[in-house]
Amino acid sequence: MKKWYMLLTGIFLLSASLWVAPLPAAAPMVLAPGETAIVRVYYPNPEMGNKTLISFEAQLLETNYGKGYHVMRVTREDVDRLTAAGLRVVPDDAWTASPPEATADDEEDDTVIPKYPCYRTVEATFDTAATLAEMYPILVEWIDVGDSWEKTDSPGVRGYDMLVLKLTNRDILDDNKPVLLITAAMHAREYATAELVTRFGEYLVSNYGLDPDVTWILDHHEIHLMLQTNPDGRKQAESGLSWRKNTNETYCLEDPDNRGADLNRNFSFAWNCCDGSSDDACNATYHGMFATSEPEIQAVEAYMEMIFPDQREDDRDSPAPAEATGIYIDVHSYGKLVLWPWGSTGDLPPNATQLQTLGRKFAYWNDYSPEQAIGLYPTDGTSDEHAYGHLGVASYCFEVGTSFFQPCNRFEKTIVPDNLPALLYAAKVVRTPYMTPAGPDAMNLSVGSDPVPAGTPAALTATIDDTRYRILRGNVENEPVQNIAAAEFYIDTPPWAGGVGLTMDPGDGAFNTTVETVTAEIDTAGLEAGRHLVFVRGQDENGNWGAFSAVFLTITE
Secondary structure, three states, X not given: OHHHHHHHHHHHHHOOOOOOOOOOOOOOOOXXXXXXXXXXXXXXXXXXXXXXXXXXXHHEEEEEOOOOEEEEEEEHHHHHHHHXXXXXXXXXXXXXOOOOOOOHHHHHOOOEEOOEEEEEOHHHHHHHHHHHHHHOOOOEEEEEEEEOHHHHHOOOOOOOEEEEEEEOOOOOOOOOOOEEEEEEOOOOOOHHHHHHHHHHHHHHHHHOOOOHHHHHHHHHOEEEEEOOOOHHHHHHHOOOOOOOOOOOOOOOOOOHHHOOOOHHHOOOOOOOOOXXXXXXXXXXXXXXXXXXXXXXXXXXXXXXXXXXXXXXXXXXXXXXXXXXXXXXXEEEOOOOEXXXXXXXXXXXXXXXXXXXXXXXXXXXXXXOEEEEHHXXXXXOOOHHHHHHHHHOOEEEEEEOOOOOOOOHHHHHHHHHHHHHHHHHHHHHHOOOOOOHHHOOEEEEEEOOOOOEEOOOOEEEEEEEEOOOOOOOOOOOOOOOOOOEEEEEEEEOOXXXXXXXXXXXXXXXXXXXXXXXXXXXXXXXXXXXXXXXXXXXXXXXXXXXXXXXXXXEEEEEO
């Protein structure tokens, strides 16, 4: 804690921001040794708020970003550290730690977390995935990739399998389908993460054949979802405990309520390297006895090795090649952030520009703050740093929402609708994530009247837009946007499968702006009757081809 006290003090003195939250007068705090109290800790700007959040993560109960304060349970020593760092600490006698009142339905429904009906339990999450595999055997596999700590310790008695939901059209054979891997609930108390990723999987399967983009994504790409990465710990958190780590009983013997290892500090790349985790087995960020000591992380790393190619050297300086494939996203809560490596050093990663470009694109969709992970707080032995550092995969951490125990109304109204488009974009660009996000987006696709009689030309239109990135604040340089230079379309067969692109023209006669309407006339004379997929993409003046979007075209006899 000493290093965080010094860091907080330094940041308070040095930070500056146009955003300033109102700071009420602080009431005097008088706590006896060992006594705790619930307080509001007001911070002067978002950067300071994020640092405080991490420094006192174990004590956090709630965050109000709009009014600029955290609610946390503190000791007398905590109050001294917070006030010494220049933060206002105010008693909060009105806060209650209890979630919404349980209803009779809550008590009878064991498939959801008590008092949080929008979140499925571990068992219900697994049942959902198994049902999807039964209902859609061509699209869905439910794969056992290892065991949790409790199952390893007591086989057949307790614990869980480590399971992955794999989504792709297995009738389309291709050994080189690019892979998007998403893990969730690595930190047990972060309720929203597993449910968000489960709903993403449900969305993809239920919209296959109905949504043209979902259809081509599952035809040509693979989506791998580890819905519960810490099932033992999550089961503890479902009872209302603020449980973060796994449940390894060999750690922190003197305090069973704080046992376990922080799974997101146990990965082998940069493990325990850089003051980004704790040597104290009772600490919330305890990194485990050695790298990959925890069976959950052994399962995750082995699965990464199986589905991703190794595309860079295991050092700090070697870049992944521009054409490297694959994306990894680890979903956490909370903070409304999109983070990328490095988190263990302030040095820029060798693919810094490409990682930032894709991070800004994700943040355009979910309206989060994009930044290199070290800008939030030091970490080591983390999942995204391992996937990038060891394998060269474009890797990110999404910190969703504003609370560990996110209320259902906020989850339904903001977290799901904000993040599903970001995850869909990841699924689109996973083939070349260091290249494609630099190009423009294709949107508003139309083929006019559909269906079209065979031999009748179809009027294809689209908008090509090179501006859709979240702008970065501060002294960080934003990549420039360019004018649109070209657009093309493919019928049924995209370029990676041997398709040939056909040119589209600017609607106003010239490519000279960053957003252009483009048009083409599709000759349908040679197309078979039935439904076809039309792929569209655009190119900017720097030669960057952007992500494909698609539209259905139906030909009648």
